[in-house]
Amino acid sequence: MDLTSNEPFWLIKNGLVNNYPSLKENIQTEILIVGGGITGSLMAHQCMEDGFKTTLIDRREIANGSSSATTSMLQYEIDTPLYKLTELIGKEGAEANFWAGHEAIDELESIVKQIQSDCGFKKKESLYYAAYKKDVPNLLKEFEARKTAGFNVQWLSEEEILKKYKLHNAFGGILTDQGGSIDAFRFAHDLLKFNMERGLNVFDKTNLENTAYKNEKVIVTTNFGNTIEAEKIIYCNGYESTEMIKEKFVNLLSSFVIIGEPNEEDQKLLNETLFWDTAEPYIYLRTTDDNRLLIGGEDEDFKDPVKRDQLIGHKSQKLKKKLEKIFPDYQFRTDFSWAGTFGETKDGLPYIGEHPDFKNSYFVLGFGGNGITFSITGKKVISDFLHHKIHPLAKYFEFRR
Numbered sequence: 069m070d071l072t073s074n075e076p077f078w079l080i081k082n083g084l085v086n087n088y089p090s091l092k093e094n095i096q097t098e099i100l101i102v103g104g105g106i107t108g109s110l111m112a113h114q115c116m117e118d119g120f121k122t123t124l125i126d127r128r129e130i131a132n133g134s135s136s137a138t139t140s141m142l143q144y145e146i147d148t149p150l151y152k153l154t155e156l157i158g159k160e161g162a163e164a165n166f167w168a169g170h171e172a173i174d175e176l177e178s179i180v181k182q183i184q185s186d187c188g189f190k191k192k193e194s195l196y197y198a199a200y201k202k203d204v205p206n207l208l209k210e211f212e213a214r215k216t217a218g219f220n221v222q223w224l225s226e227e228e229i230l231k232k233y234k235l236h237n238a239f240g241g242i243l244t245d246q247g248g249s250i251d252a253f254r255f256a257h258d259l260l261k262f263n264m265e266r267g268l269n270v271f272d273k274t275n276l277e278n279t280a281y282k283n284e285k286v287i288v289t290t291n292f293g294n295t296i297e298a299e300k301i302i303y304c305n306g307y308e309s310t311e312m313i314k315e316k317f318v319n320l321l322s323s324f325v326i327i328g329e330p331n332e333e334d335q336k337l338l339n340e341t342l343f344w345d346t347a348e349p350y351i352y353l354r355t356t357d358d359n360r361l362l363i364g365g366e367d368e369d370f371k372d373p374v375k376r377d378q379l380i381g382h383k384s385q386k387l388k389k390k391l392e393k394i395f396p397d398y399q400f401r402t403d404f405s406w407a408g409t410f411g412e413t414k415d416g417l418p419y420i421g422e423h424p425d426f427k428n429s430y431f432v433l434g435f436g437g438n439g440i441t442f443s444i445t446g447k448k449v450i451s452d453f454l455h456h457k458i459h460p461l462a463k464y465f466e467f468r469r
């Protein structure tokens with residue numbers, strides 16, 4: 069009997085958090101945000117802080133895209149190591165991007181406090197460890213790059229990792245003091261609720277079908293035939309942005325996750341730390357605020373949902389085996405397993421800003437393992453554009469870079 073679910077854990081844990089209407093009339097707004105995942109919700113929060121009349125629409129239920137499948141590890145360290153990013157975009161840009169991620173975690177914490185969200189946000193350390201002995205030299209190189217850039221990092225040997233976490237087959241690693249975790253699904257709903265109380269309009273099951281331009285305004289037609297007249301559109305439509313942007317700018321993959329039954333006793337040593345390794349594809353692990361352990365990875369280089377979902381059982385077994393290999397003392401029983409679409413860019417950086425094919429529009433597309441911290445940086449970049457300023461990081465996030 070298959071007692072595991074193919075639904076992301078967060079959907080089941082939280083149930084129906086809030087209700088939102090669909091759009092039933094023609095409306096006008098200053099800012100229209102397309103997409104109600106974690107990115108759109110954070111963007112809406114920023115627009116409301118900035119005093120814009122703001123409307124958000126989503127074609128599905130709120131936060132039922134990638135934001136329901138995410139493992140929500142909050143890390144300033146992006147998928148491209150600092151020393152490699154330095155080779156790609158230079159030292160100044162690479163370090164500035166890592167520091168932006170560092171700040172993003174603090175900013176998330178302060179927004180969680182501001183809106184009093186019950187999303188289990190927790191500050192954690194993060195351990196990036198060598199999955200193979202051959203990975204140690206590059207990891208040491210990364211350690212030096214981070215130290216030189218001023219990050220508070222510590223090198224842990226194989227023995228120290230084993231002693232501290234009972235983590236086997238880790239051949240050395242970088243421990244950093246800045247990281248965190250959150251329930252992104254819950255946080256997105258809490259953000260929208262907070263902002264609806266101060267005037268944000270939110271409509272779910274409302275699809276952007278068509279856009280036209282009239283007197284410098286954008287006129288959006290929705291699936292019900294209603295129109296939204298907006299001064300600016302901010303697309304926070306995640307991986308579905310690939311449906312509208314002609315050029316290939318992101319490689320879409322499938323990633324798999326399992327989460328165990330609550331096990332307070334066995335995970336005491338793990339609760340304060342996020343873990344990820346140097347394998348390709350890498351695995352990532354963390355505990356949740358209700359005392360479960362989750363592990364994700366086993367990425368496949370395709371996005372076909374049918375093919376992806378057929379693999380969930382097989383991938384769950386593989387992830388469990390990997391977990392047993394590195395934490396042989398942990399009594400893990402799989403409670404839920406699921407899969408989601410994941411994106412990789414050529415440099416590990418997001419796409420944030422204007423696109424030449426879309427007038428009066430901005431995009432906030434945080435891809436890779438740092439989508440959530442990128443959304444925080446993204447909302448600041450867009451806020452600057454809306455105030456006719458150019459954020460210092462904007463040039464690294466341009467389309468066609």
Ligand SMILES: Cc1cc2nc3c(=O)[nH]c(=O)nc-3n(C[C@H](O)[C@H](O)[C@H](O)COP(=O)(O)OP(=O)(O)OC[C@H]3O[C@@H](n4cnc5c(N)ncnc54)[C@H](O)[C@@H]3O)c2cc1C
Nearest residue numbers: 103105106107127133134135138140141276306408439440
């Ligand atoms: C398995 C997995 C693990 C991950 N782990 C991490 C992690 O540990 N840390 C991390 O930071 N990130 C992680 N990510 C990435 C992270 O989940 C994403 O970056 C983030 O959820 C993206 O949020 P979003 O709001 O941009 O996109 P989404 O949540 O996908 O939201 C986009 C929304 O746009 C809506 N939409 C699209 N087109 C239209 C339209 N035409 N009209 C109206 N609405 C539209 C969709 O319905 C959707 O709700 C992970 C992702 C996966 C799948």
